[in-house]
Amino acid sequence: MKAFLILEDGTVFSGISIGSGREIISEIVFNTSMTGYLEVLTDPSYAGQAVVMTYPLIGNYGICYEDIESERPWPDGYIVRELSRISGNFRSENTIQHFLEEHDIPGISGIDTRALTKILREKGTMNGMITTNEDYKIEEILPKLAKYSTGKVVERVTCREKYVLEGDGARVALLDLGIKRNIARSLNRRGCEVTVYPAFTKAEEIIASRPDGIMLSNGPGDPKECTEIIEEIKKLYRTDIPIFAICLGHQLMALANGADTYKMKYGHRGGNHPVKDLQTGRVYISSQNHGYVVDTERLDESVAVPAFVNVNDGTNEGLRYTEKNIFTVQFHPEACPGPLDSGYLFDRFLNMMEVN
Incomplete structure (x- = not known):
């Protein structure tokens, strides 16, 4: 046909x-x-x-x-x-x-x-x-x-009820904004007990569970559409719990702290995007899937500073929060394009929880 x-x-x-x-x-x-x-x-x-x-x-x-x-x-x-x-x-x-x-x-x-x-x-x-x-x-x-507009799509893809991946190590609360399974598995393989929460879970419920760390997942759509979730992330930010965020979670944490995002001309979607760690100078091959990016021109450096940059076009690929135990990345460290180049970010998150 x-x-x-x-x-x-x-x-x-x-x-x-x-x-x-x-x-x-x-x-x-x-x-x-x-x-x-x-x-x-x-x-x-x-x-x-x-x-x-x-x-x-x-x-x-x-x-x-x-x-x-x-x-x-x-x-x-x-x-x-x-x-x-x-x-x-x-x-x-x-x-x-x-x-x-x-x-x-x-x-x-x-x-x-x-x-x-x-x-x-x-x-x-x-x-x-x-x-x-x-x-x-x-x-x-x-x-x-x-x-046509994609509209609010996070509510379509998030889980309906929380569930747990058993582990005998650190306890991680993972907010499902449209999670890829390998994010939870990457934590679970490192011994973490991972509790996955629906995207619209109130911050008070997550905090009350006393997790060792919080993770914000990837997800679809325009981050500015997620107004309710951003308000809950503001509450999570005010705690001292270590936080690691990927993709949409990275964008929402930035919006929760007064930064801005904008839509890219055609986005980054593929498995061969080079990103540079600004702390070490090392370049990693990353997997990416996003059409929006954090605007570093609108970033308050007393709150967060760029941690990764895209080598191809100079757009932001990650942030380090200066007064908090929080870091976020735009790319997907669980997706293995390198194949394991950026998996160390999960280990960094584990170290943050141990220090805390």
């Missing part, structure tokens, strides 16, 4: 329908990873977005359920150059086509993803529609695309 990708600027790509045949409108973003398509599909930070994979062949090692980062895939749509018809992997338990169908995720293959990515880089992230309707009327679609 034919499928069409219609962009907000009026550009139309024609290809083949994959996954579900339903019609969707979403924000179109691209990911430059050469592997890890299953981790991308199951990353809650993609809620409200349709993902373009720049690597031309996707699906060749199938679906390995042990590698998923959440209970289900989250992107609204999936866009690839070629979907592999054969999966060659002894761990494979499903094909990507069936996986998309089972979860009602529409997609399109057979389009020039290089040309599409160049458009998104030059003009910036924009909204788009995936449809199988050959009789579409573009003059009716474009106003709908202009109005």
Whole structure:
């Protein structure tokens, strides 16, 4: 079946329908990873977005359920150059086509993803529609695309009830803003007992549990939409409990302390982004997935100072809070792109809890 990708600027790509045949409108973003398509599909930070994979062949090692980062895939749509018809992997338990169908995720293959990515880089992230309707009327679609917004998506992806990963070490309270499983596992493997809380948990409940440390997870959407969560993070900041935050959690901690964030032209999404530790001067290869960034021009240096910077474009990749036992990073140290380059950040967090 034919499928069409219609962009907000009026550009139309024609290809083949994959996954579900339903019609969707979403924000179109691209990911430059050469592997890890299953981790991308199951990353809650993609809620409200349709993902373009720049690597031309996707699906060749199938679906390995042990590698998923959440209970289900989250992107609204999936866009690839070629979907592999054969999966060659002894761990494979499903094909990507069936996986998309089972979860009602529409997609399109057979389009020039290089040309599409160049458009998104030059003009910036924009909204788009995936449809199988050959009789579409573009003059009716474009106003709908202009109005689309991802809105408040954290409430869609967070857990509904708290749960515990048992451990005999430090007790960590992990706020689930759209958590990737390997964040909790990275702590649990280091012996931590990890209690995962829904995103809208009151700070008083977390503080009353007397954790040794608090972690704020990654998540989707515009951080400024998370007004209620920011108010609770302000209360957490006022304690002396060590805090480590990743991605959206990093942005929300900054907003809770008077800093600002802004939307990037096309964001950072992929597994090959170099970040520099400003304390040691060492550069690490990082995995990233974000469309917003902390504005260091609006940062009160008596509260926090930059700790990491993106080597490619100079944007902020982490903060160290000067008067508190808190540090935050924009990238994903649990995602193993280096493969283990930045895993030491979890060890740093453990040391903070021991000192405390």
